[in-house]
Amino acid sequence: ILLLTFKGEINNTSDISSLKADIATVAKAIKELHKSQGKGIKVLIDITKFTAEYVSDAMEALVELAKADKALVFRTAVFGGSMKIRALGEMIVALSGRQNIQFFEDKNNAVNWLNS
Numbered sequence: 124i125l126l127l128t129f130k131g132e133i134n135n136t137s138d139i140s141s142l143k144a145d146i147a148t149v150a151k152a153i154k155e156l157h158k159s160q161g162k163g164i165k166v167l168i169d170i171t172k173f174t175a176e177y178v179s180d181a182m183e184a185l186v187e188l189a190k191a192d193k194a195l196v197f198r199t200a201v202f203g204g205s206m207k208i209r210a211l212g213e214m215i216v217a218l219s220g221r222q223n224i225q226f227f228e229d230k231n232n233a234v235n236w237l238n239s
Contacts, residue, residue, distance in 0.1 A: 124165045124237060125156055129173035139180045146188050153192050163197030165237045169230070171203030175211060182215060189219035199224040200233035 127149060133142060156164050175181065201212055201224065209226045216224045227233040 124167050124234070125152060126167045126169065128169040131173065133175040133178055133181045135176070136178060136180055139178070139184065142181055143184055146184055150188060150191060153195050157195040163195065166196055166199040167230075167233060167237060168199065168201040169203055170201060170208055170212070173204060173208060175208060177211065182211070182218070185215045186218045189215055189221050189224070193219070193221055196223065198237050200227060200237045201225070202227040202230050202233040 132138070153164065153166070199221070201209075204212070204226075212224075212226055225233075225236055227236065
């Protein structure tokens with residue numbers, strides 16, 4: 124399981140450059156793990172210490188990541204975060220066409236779903 128932790132906040136377009144750099148790092152890690160395992164990987168995302176506003180450039184970047192990783196990821200479980208953050212996440216899922224991403228309130232339920 125690849126564990127990703129989102130911390131901090133995205134509130135305006137000035138936050139986008141660091142987000143895009145982080146996305147590039149995540150994309151590389153997913154590709155490398157997929158290559159080494161030879162199968163779809165499991166991704167666990169912790170958003171307990173992450174806040175954001177709707178910033179279209181950020182949403183677009185995250186949608187593109189989700190689309191690009193579609194064939195490499197078996198399942199993605201996201202846990203924590205406010206209802207607002209989870210709603211933004213659900214928008215990303217819908218726009219990316221991914222069917223294998225679920226949101227959970229806690230880590231245990233997220234891990235259980237990944238391993239089911």
